[in-house]
Amino acid sequence: MKFNVLPLVFILLSNITIAQQPTKTVAIKGGKYIPLYGTDSSVVTVKDFHMDIHPVTHQQYLDFVIANPKWKKNKVTRLFADKGYLMDWTSDTTFSNTISNSPVNTVSWYAAKAYCEYVGKRLPTVDEWEYVAMADETKKDARVDSLYNQKILSSYETPKTYLKQVGKTNKNIWGVYDLHGLVWEWTLDFNSVLISGESRKDVDTDRNLFCAGGAVGAKDLMNYAAFMRYAFRGSLKANFCIKNLGFRCVKD
Secondary structure, eight states: OOOHHHHHHHHHHHHHHOOOOOOEEEOOOEEOOOOOTTOOOOEEOOOOOEESOOOOOOHHHHHHHHOOOOSSTTTTTTTTTTTTTTTTTSSSSSSGGGGTTBOSSSOOOHHHHHHHHHHOOBOOHHHHHHHTTTSSSSOOOOOOOOHHHHHHHHHHSSGGGGGGGGGOSSOOSSSOOSSSSOOEEOTTGGGSSOOSSSHHHHHHHHHHHHHTTGGGGOOOOOOOHHHHHHHHTTOOOOTTOOOEEEEOOOEE
């Protein structure tokens, strides 16, 4: 007697959750740039690195929490994620199919850092993120383009952009998508934007920037979108989980 095992094999395979591979990366050639808050004498050097072309999605994050149960919605320690953690998930391992390929949100800095380390990467620094994010489709530094900055500001005003799918925005000259228009993104050093600890003046500069007073001394007065990002980062704590905040990974 012969048995057809193909249907059985199909049934077994159909019940296996195939782990989604980490997002592809692109090489970012390092260079020098003047940060938003800087002057001609405060040039920052960014070394070569690789950046994910998309932010991490809900599906990718699901694979992570399945492999790391302590980061499940109902098991995470409140010290590492507040009560908003994965608030749109219907259980520890389920969410609406409509957000499967949308950027994961309401995840804390601790959770984002743990994910990046799990896939052999890390969170970008503020300077790395800003260095890549100042590019448009044709220029590595588009900050002097008022239309470019207005486009970014408009995206910040658009509600519920975190529901959009990744990869639908135009990629910039580096080949990176979605740095603007979907979610804000965690950085490794989000809580040390300007504080160097060298003098009390650092604190004053920090405060001025967050209330936009720092615009007076900024190198580029057009880039108000960046002022919003710096102010937003300065308001965060590492366990915050916010609707419009996600992340992507980089590697050296």
